[in-house]
Each structure stands twice: as C-alpha cells, then as structure tokens.
Amino acid sequence: MNVFERYAPFIRNYIYESGWQILRGVQNAAGDVIFSTDENLLLTASTASGKTEAAFFPILTLLEENPSKSVGVLYIAPLKALINDQFERLSRICEEADINVTRWHGDTTQTGKRKLLRKPSGILQITPESLESLMINKHMEIVSLFHDLRFIVIDEIHSLLRGDRGLQTFCLIERLCKAAGCDPRRVGLSATIGNPKAAGDFLACGSKRKTLIPEFDRGKEKWRLSMEHFFNTAPQAGEDKEDSISEPIGYKAPTGANPGLAYIFEHTKGRKCLIFTNSREECEAVCQNLLQYCEFNHEPDRFLIHHGNLSASYRESAEDEMRDDESLVSICATATLELGIDIGRLERAFQIDAPFTVSGFLQRLGRTGRRGEPAQMWFVMREDHPEPRAIMPEMIPWYLIQGIALVQLYIEERFVEPPRLERLPFSLLYHQTMSTLASNGEMSAGELASKVLTLSAFTRISQDDFRKLLLHLIETDHINRTEGGGLIVGITGERVVNSYKFYAVFMENVEYSVRSESQELGTVVKPPAIGGKVAIAGRVWVVEEVDHKKRAIYVSLIKGNIPAYFGDVPGDIHTHVLEKMKEILCTNATYMYLMNNAKVRLDQARACFDMAKLKDRVLIHLGGNMWALFPWLGSYAFLALERFLKIHCAKELGLKGLSPVRPYFIQFSMSVGEKEFYKIVCKKACEDIDPLSLVYEKEVPMFEKYDEFVPDELVKKGFAYGVLDIEGMKKRVREWEKFL
Template identity: 45%
Template sequence: MSQNAFERYAPFIQEYIYQKNWTDLREVQVEACNEILDTDDHVIIASGTASGKTEAAFFPILTTLYNQPSNSVGVMYIGPLKALINDQFERLSELLEESYIPVWPWHGDISQSIKKRALKEAKGILQITPESLEALLMRHPGDAKRLFSDLRFVVIDEIHAFMGTDRGLQVLCLLSRLEKITDCYPRRIGLSATLNDYEPAQHFLASGTRRGVKVVGIKRHARTISLCVESFQLPKEPLKAENIVKEYNEFLYQNSHKKKCLIFTNSRGGAEKVITDLKNIAYARQETDVFFVHHGSISAALRREAETALRDAEGATVTAATLTLELGIDIGDLDSTIQIGAPYSCSSFVQRLGRSGRRTGKSQMLFVNIFEESDKNLFERLPWELLRAIAIIQLYLEERWVEPFYMKEKPFSLVAHQTLSVLMSYGELSPPELARNVLLLPAFRNSISQDEYREILQYMLENDYLQKVENGGIIVGIKGERIVNHYSFYAVFQDEQVFHVHSQEGEIGTLDNCPAIGEAFVLAGNMWRVLELDENRKIIYVRSIKNSRIPIWNGSGGHIHTKVVHRIRRILTENVRYSYLSPNASEVLEEARKTAKNSGMLENNVIPYSANSFYLCPWVGSKEMKTIKRLLSYGLKDFLQIYSVSGGSHYLQITSGLSVVEVVNKLHELSVDCDNDNMVLTEKQAPKIDKYDGMVPDNLLRKAFLHNELNVESAVKILREL
C-alpha cells in the first residue's frame, strides 16, 4: 500500500479500502492525492478506462471535506449522462456510508422530494447534468446561492465529451455565472480516459479562472490489447451476395452469443439491424435470446435493462449500442467488444476499446466490415471503412493519437440562449448590464465582439424574443417566454422531433418520423405494427409482430480528421502486412492497394476521365472536403467555369468548361478572401445549424457557418498545391 497517500485519507476511506481488500493504490491515485491536497490548482486526471480515476479524484476531495466540513454543498459533480450520474451515485453511496457526507443526484428523472431534501440540507456532494444546472441557475438563483455558497470542488466527468461542443461552452458559462452568484471560486477537477493533447484540456478547464492546471496520470499503464479485423466482400450477383450476408451474420453470432459482448455500430438503425439478425439466428436454432439494443431512441427503462443485463446477469449477454455506451457507465467486465465497420474517430475507438477488460487489463476488439463490390468508379472500388479501421488502429498503436479539440469560433446560438437564461435569472437588466453579464462569460470573451452582440440584441428585440421596458431595461419578450418555458430550453444540443412508441407494457422508445397505421418496424430489437396514432401528443400505439423493416433515424455521419485520411493514403502506399488482419481482410486490402496504385490516385490529386471532367481526391478530412466542395460549387464556380460538382466523402467528380490543365493552373494562382461568406454560400443562404440560430440575424448565421463549419484557409492552401 502506498502509505503516504493512504495515511492522508480520511478514516472512512481507509476503512473502505480495507473492506475492498485493496493491497495497493494505483499510481494515478497517489499523484492525484498529492496535487489535490498540496496545491490550490485545478487538476486533470487523464488515465485509462477502469484505472481508478473516480477514486483518484474523490478520495482526496472527500478527505478535505471530512477534515474541513463545508457550510454548503462542498462538491458538485457534473456528468454528461443521467445514466452516468446514476451509476456514480451508487458507487459514491457505498463509499460514503460511514462518512456522514450525503450525496444527492439531481437531474430530470430525480423526484422533487429528493431535490427538496438536498435544498434543505445543502451539504455533501451534488451530482448534476449541465441542463439541470442551467434550470437551477435560471429559475432558482436564490436556491443556487444557498446550495453552493461554500462550494470547494467541481468535478467534470468525461471532460473530453464536453470539449469542442456547445454543451461544453454552456458548462463554462454556468460555472462562471455560479461564481458570480455565490462569490465562491471552487477548484475544478476534470476526468478523462481519452485525452492525448493536454494543453487544450487545461485551457478549457481553467477558462474564466486565475488558477493553474496540473495534469496527473499521464504515464501509460500496462494494458494488453487484442485486435482482429475481419472483412466480407459482397459480390454484385444477388444470390452470391445473399450467401455472404448469411456468412457474415453467422460469424457475428459465433463471436458473440456465448459471451458478455458489446457490439458498437455507427447508427441507431445499424444497432437494430444487427440485433434483429442475431435474434433470428437464435430463434432458428432454438437457442436463448440474450440480445439487447441500447441507443438514444430507446426508452430509459429498456436502456437500464440492457445495462443491468451486461453488468449483473449470469452467462452471456449481447448488446448492440451506439455512442450511448462509449462513456464510463459501469457495465461490468466484458469478454469482448465488436465494432461493425469502423468508428469515425480515434477518440471513439479508444473509448470503445476500453469497455472490455476493465478488470483483467486485457482489452479485446473485433472489427467486422462488409464491403460491397462496385464498378461505379475507381474510388467506389476502395473499401473505405476497412481502410479507416486500419488507419485508426495504426494511429493508436504508433502514436496513441486522438483528435484535438477546438473551441467554436462564433457561438452565436449559445449567446442568444445565455442572454435569455441570464435575463430569467435577473428579471430585468439595462443593456450595458446585460452585455457585461453575457459577453464576459468565458465562452464569449474572446470570440464575440460588442458589435456582433449588439446586432443579436437588436434582432431579438425586433422579433419579440426580448422586450424593452419604459426605463430602458430589457426583459424576456413574448416569443422568448414561449422558448424558455419549454423544458427543452435547458439543453443547447439540437432536439429531434420525436414520436413516442408505446405498447401495452409501456414506452419502448422514439422515432423521428411518424409511420402510418398498419405500418411495421423494428425498435429495441423487437418487431411492431402501428395500431393507433395520437398526433397531437405524438404517441404511436403498437403491438408485437414477427417480421418488419428497420426504421431510419435522422443524423449525420461522424467527422473524420485529416490525419486519419493521411494515414489511409499511407496504408495504400506502404507494403506492410498488419498482424491483426484476417486472411479475408488482408486480401481485400491487397486488392485495394493494386487499384490505388494502378489508378495513379496516390501520386495525383487530379485524375482526368474525359476532356473536361476529372476526379479530385485531395486526401483531407471531412471538414476540409466540405469546404472545398462549397468553394467549387459557389465562389469559384465562374472562375473555373464549373458545370457540376458531385461525389462522396473522399473524392469529388467535377465537370468544367476548362481543360483539366487549365483548372489546375488557375488554382495554383488562387487568391481568396477567407472571410467572405459569398465564397461558400449563395446570396440567400443562411444555414441554421445550431439549436437557437432562429434568434440570430442572417448575416451572423452566414459568418457562423463560415467560421464554425468550414476551414476556408486550409481548403485554399490545399487547392493551390494540387
């Protein structure tokens, strides 16, 4: 046992460690103990899944509270998911049994009676989501002041899930507003398993404060990794293709049905389909149905059922999930994870890999890819998902690299949201007071100018989101009240229009689109037919049936970083055999290398296929590719005499009035004003991307699209160098 750290812990923590029969503390726990107890800095605890991060943070934090009790809630834990808060509540409740330090969960599913008790006692640990904290500060600032008047620590779990998102900026706004209300400046502790570049995380955690940030847990802990990539090639002939699909499903079944196994897919429809196929095999073989589905459109009760089965059930349990099970909910010790296709990012891969081997230290992941043969064009003949899987694996094995995070340059939607929220807290503010309360928030201090904010306020006043009273003060207007009075206001991520699906047993989940009466579909791994619709309440009543289709949910694919695409290109050029590839996958890769080499796409970004038409493959990520496509479709259309631009994620198909050589020569001399939104948008376009863009004037929406969604400077550089 690491005596120095152990001896510093409060007696109830020492007793807890004895009861758990621990013989030693993890290195990260010792490091965190020293930084939290001996400094006044913020601390990032960056360590792998199941490495003891939660204990590393809470053992010294709770020791501090035990030795110097707080006069209010002493610790606020912010979690990205209600399920994660519920999971941590159970873990902390066991730890705190003998401490007399209470722990309170606080989110939308928690009863008012528990919240009233938490308000009355105002002690211990409060576990909360950003949305519930928003509601508390907005509706009950007096309660927030009393609850947190002596707040010592803010713990932000899964900090990487917040960084680079509006929700993360919202958290920074809320912490800054809380400090102003309470005149209390707690230390911040960030937890993550997937950080690689610590500087952005340090900057994020310290935003709006004057404390430094220490990072602990940087050293890599020994972990055995077992990887395998299998690929199935789907021929064009229907009968042969049907046999390969059957072989693919049998392979998945054999590798999962006798295990504690988590199958990751990149879409909700993909999760439903794989479980439906596996259930059908089990039914045909008269074997036990051990299959569950877990994604954002499944009801909370059914998601909990899947989590409980993985964690507690004896024997095999197989659950197909999207990113909902990426984060650190305790689902026990899995035998393996399976990834259908490839994740979009290294960050996702690291999270998903860490879900298995939590207790044994051996993580296993099987990638299974199905590649459909195509004679459409040379780019469509490449197995992009297989290539992305290899690229992501190699970047992790070679560099432990994960994608960096970027703060949004022009978060206008969030400015409008926080304007309404701040006004609801104060009731009324003069224009200068309102500007100070909003523009000085850390999310906006260096990104939104006074002139831009003045434009937003003017627009919100003109459209009744805000209202000016006789003395010149500003209050929430009629349209603004309708927005803030809806429960969805507290969340800054985009809502989907949903229809709730109910059977006799209760709610099953939600659909984006309303099916017709009599229509059939799959949800939560089971098949249903629509019996009745209540369109006003958006409820679909169903009964169970045998066969039906998989529904399609809205939602775009993930973003792919340029470094991943560069690694794909290198995979196609290097003569390396990767030990984790199956013979089938190796064969598909070798065929792809031949196709790429013979086509010339590895040496040339521009490949002509007629006098005035060519393919453009710049080998860049999705953000840069999206920007290039928009530049060629709008700002450069006349300059290059372009008739059409089409294509996929990795290439564009372009037809021009100029020869290919003339196009490339003109691009070499390209000069573009990177701040001119007319280069990427038509005159009338003002894309509404973020949730509260409706409260932002069109000219600022265009600016937001240019700076948040695209990278014109990088795209122009790429085009010049073709």
C-alpha cells in the same frame, strides 16, 4: 508525499475492504495535486484505471476534515447512465463518513432533490442539461446550494471539447460561481485527451487557477484487436483462401443474411459483448437482424439494445442485465454506452464499420478490459460489391481504410482529436442570453451584456454582433422592452424557454413517444400512418393509433424487419485521419490485427490505388470530361474546398455536376485538363478569400439547435468563420503547386 497516509480513515478502510494492495500511479498523482496545491487538475488515464477514486479519495478526505456549509462537490457528467453508475460507487465510499450523495437528472425522483434543497451538503451529481434547469428554475436557491462549493469534477471531459454542449457546461460553471460567490477548483477526468495542454486551458476557462496535468507511470496498455471485412453478399474477398473465416459455421442463417452480422452472431455466442454502431438507425437494424438469427436457430433471445431514443426503463434494464455476471447477453449500442459506465465483465466489443474519431474508438475499446483482462475489440467492416462498371473511387473500401487509420494513429502517434476552440457559437449565445434573462428577470442591455459576453465561450463575439442579436430578438418577440427600458423574456421567447427541451443545446428532432399498452418503449421521429410499422427496442411494431397533440404512438408487437429513423448523425472526421488513410494506401505495411478477408481487401485497394497513380497526385481522369479529386481533408476543410471549387473556380474550370462523397473524394466534370486545374485552383487559393463568400446565395446554413432564432447575418458569419476550415483547405491546395 505518502498519499495513502494522508487519506481520511474511512477512505483507508474502504481501500482495505476492497482488497487493494497498493495505490496506482494515477491515485498517487491526483492525491499529490489535490493535497499539495490549490490548482485545477486534469487527470488523463486509461479506462478502468481508477480515475474516479483517484480524484474523489483526496476530495472526500478534505471534505470530511472541513465539511462544507453547502454542496461541497459538484460532479458533472454527460450521461444520466454514467451518473447512476457513479452514484452507487460514491454512495458506498461515502456511507461511513455520512457524506450525502445526491443525483439530479430527468430520470430521478423529487425526494432526493427536495432533501438537498432543504439541507445542501455533500456531493451533487448532475448533467449539463439539469444544471441549466437548476440555474433557471431554482435561481434563488443557487447561493444557499453552492456558496461553499469546493470542487467541480467534470467526468469524460473529452466528450465536451468539440461542440456547443461543452461550451454550455463551462458557461454554466462560470455563471454558477459568479451567482453563488464561490471559487471551486476544477477536476477534469478522461481516458482520451489528444492535446492535454489545450484541454487543460479549456478546463481553466473563467477560472483564476491554472491546470496541472501530472505525469505518472501508466503501465502498458494491452489490447486484443481484430478487423475483418465482409461484402454484403457472396463471394468474400478472401473466399478462395484455405484459411478463410467466412466459411460456413455451426448455425443456420435466414435467407439473405448479412455475412458480417452472421460473423457477429457466431462470435458472441456464450459470451457477454457490446456491439457498437454509428447511428441509432443502424443499431435498430442490427438488433432486429440478430434477434431473427436467434429465432431462426431456435435459440433464446440474447441480444438487447441501448440508445438515446429508448426509454429509461429499457436502457437501465439492459445495463442491469449486463452487470449480472451469470448473464451471457450482448447489447447493440450507440455512443450511449461509449462512456465510463461499468457494465461488468465484458469479453469483447464489436464495432460495425469505422467510428468517426480516434477518441470514439478508444472509448468503445475501453468498455472491455476491466478487472485485469486486456481490452478487446473486433471490427466488422462491410460494403456492397462494386458494380461491374464501377469507377475507381468506388473501388476503395473507405470504412476499412478509415478503421486502420484510427487504430494506427493512436498506436504510432498517440494521436487523439484536439478541442475545437475556434468557433463562433451564436446558437449558444442565443441560448445563454435567454437563460440568463430567464434566471435573473428584468435587466438592462448593459447588465445582460456584462453577464453574457464576459463568459469565456464568447471571447470571439463582438459587442456589435451581440447588439445585432438583441435587436433581432426584440423584433421577433423573444425579448421585450419594459416601460423603464429594461429587457425581459418575451411571449415567443417564453414558449422556447419554458419547454424542457430548452435545457439542451444539442440538436433534437421532433419526437413521438412510442407506447405498447402501459409500457413506454422510447421515441421516434416521423411517425408512420396507422397500420404502418415502426422499429424500436430491437423489434418491429404495428401502429394502432397516433396522437399528434400528445406526440404519442400506440403500437403492438409483430414480426418483421424494417429500417428505423431517428434523425441524421453527422460525422466529424479530423484531417489527420484522412492523411493517415492515404499513407496506408501508399505503403505496403502489414497490420497484425487484420483477418484474412480484410488483408485481401486491403491488398486489392492498394493495387487499385497504385494503378490510378494516386500516390503522386490527387486528381484522376475517369473518362470524357469526368474527374475525381482526392483532397485527404477532414470534414470541415473538405466542406470548405467543395464550396471554394463551386464558387471561386467553377467558371474558369468549366466545372459542372460536382458530387462529393464526404470526406473522401469529389467527382465532377470540367472543360480544362489536369495541369490547368492545378494552375487555376492554386492561383485562386493564394488570393484573399472572404469566408462569407463561401456561403451560397440565399443560403442560411443552420448547423446548431438555436440557429433558427439568430439573425441570418450572424448564422452565415458563424458558419463561415467558425465551421468551415478555410485555412486547412488553403494549406492543402497550396501543396498542389508541386503538380504544376
């Protein structure tokens, strides 16, 4: 069909005014599905390809032709900043048609929310957490708000495919549709989907429709990649080469300066860049160091910071500065700027060390390359010099090899991590049980089970396990029985449900607000004593007062450099990434994007790997009774192997001092030789392994936010059957039979 001619006149006018010459493939494909079918749509296309417009142009056309009697489109996004960005874009598009756009999250004012409640219409933009709040606190308004809901658009859907937050989102969608009596179509948007079929099935969960995934000409992706390696102190791997890029360049460096950050400082000058780190602590440390470079060289500050613990005003001011085409600042960021926020014409992104996933790499790369320019990323891989007597595993530059693997997996195979659908989400089950009870008021156990267990997220949860959960919650006062036998939220449960933190299912630390005079800087974990120092917003502050009741810290700005702490950030690395890392170490393949130091360091690693003969084995002798095992398994299969060796094999192997460096290698001492190791381990892996046997005695492995309120028995079961990749581990161990 001619999609352009099918668009509403106000959409065609917007296209003319924007100077578009033709529709892109993604826009024609989306228009065909939305106009010609009644099915769900999964739209996968590269960053800045026009996915948002591709979905909304036909949706808004249908909405203008037949206005809804309630909110017509529910737009769900994982980040408030993404909602703010899309709010401006959608408001401009909808202005001529007088279609209302409302954003609803923790940083927005009540004015727009009250207006929507009085007269529901148009588009509502919301985060999963604010939708949870809406379902609980405005339960009586759900029918009037959504009874004629036509579409649910889920942006950056890939970010919701591998954890409780995504399952929560789809629980809320199903609950909302049942409560409002509506049957909207679903549209998922993403630049990085690894298994479109699985993602499409996930999108359709609880829906009566199938998901269509249109094919179209995506054009050629153009990237500019570079990857350089730095030891944290001299000399560098390629320093003896004439073309070494680590030679002195035109600026002064503070004493003890980190060569990798010096490289970033030099190559961000006069440019607008993003500098990605893998944790908030690292983000703060990098920003502090780069600001010290500015001071040392008598330059104006040109580095800003952006992460989830900063106040909204700090984050938004950084975003606004980046949107200014005249500004040449750079932002040190975490995943908060990984998703599709338009922050202007960025020349390049830097990535410090390797990200955990191919998806993360692609999203970060996609922040650049907008407005017709190729996407550009510079990797900066860092490590300490190995100690003079370091043993073989410590001689490998793991981040460098991991970074190459992530890039090559996408270039060669278009691999991106698939959804994680095999979990037993007992923490989320608690959360949705309490949320449903808080929303609906008194219910019988049967009614509660019929509303909760029928949600698609809980298809693997048995009625018996749900009964155990309810009995435990009654015993612990999270739920009370009424005289009539009904169930209501108990006093202890109310304290949990009534907190604003209940709306989120991702793990949070107890945080203290950091304030300087009237300005809120952000939040930190574990406040220091008065007179101590805290690092936030890229600077160092001295603590003048701590108010534990209000969880507030009052600070003053000082000079200095200290580490920050916001809580642990675990990685989730797929097995295929580790397999690719081994392949890279086994071959002599060259990679055009490697700079001189990185090339030399890769050659050194390959020589070390070859000398250890690891191409043809996975176990090496380190001397005496010490051994190192290289299983090439992802995070959850590696964790299963670690426990399998300790619990099922330790006695026969004489295993002691097992020390993992997850997910790369395991060191241990044992009393048997190499052949005997393979014989014992392979034999044990062929036996039936009860997943619960891999939980240590007296251990209650709490991985998720609400595990503490779940019976220990179910926490152990969820970990054993839903977190540990036992089949992946057993498959790998059985491959070792060839070494016998």
